[in-house]
Amino acid sequence: MEVRQLVCHHCNVPGRIRRHGQARSGIQRYLCVLCKKTFQVSYIYQGHETNIAKQIKSLLAEGQSREQISRSLGVSLKNIDRHIYMLESEAI
Ligand SMILES: [Zn+2]
Structure with a gap:
């Protein structure tokens, strides 16, 4: 399932993000299909x-x-x- 609204934190391209399981903290992780890197949305609010x-x-x-x-x-x-x-x- 693609997560259309999100923008990759690494390459800043929107619309190529998929859910990628959860971190131990329970935070949703995401995978960028383009650059193959993962990130957590909560980083942005720290x-x-x-x-x-x-x-x-x-x-x-x-x-x-x-x-x-x-x-x-x-x-x-x-x-x-x-x-x-x-x-x-x-x-x-
Ligand atoms: Zn990316």
């Missing part, structure tokens, strides 16, 4: 990235565009998209 995800969420709620958010947070558009994908997959 450290200061948690704040960035929150900021993106609140700025989106204010109606700002991805470009505006990218400029105001100093985060690349690619990373903004990655966070948005994560926020959307979390909301399901």
Whole structure:
């Protein structure tokens, strides 16, 4: 089963991610079909990235565009998209 919403943490390509069992902690692991590397979604929310995800969420709620958010947070558009994908997959 492909997990369409996710973006690979290694090559940043969306839509080529499959579920790949669970880590000992019970966290879902994912495998990128393209680069064959695995990752865990929760990595993205560790450290200061948690704040960035929150900021993106609140700025989106204010109606700002991805470009505006990218400029105001100093985060690349690619990373903004990655966070948005994560926020959307979390909301399901
Ligand atoms: Zn990849």
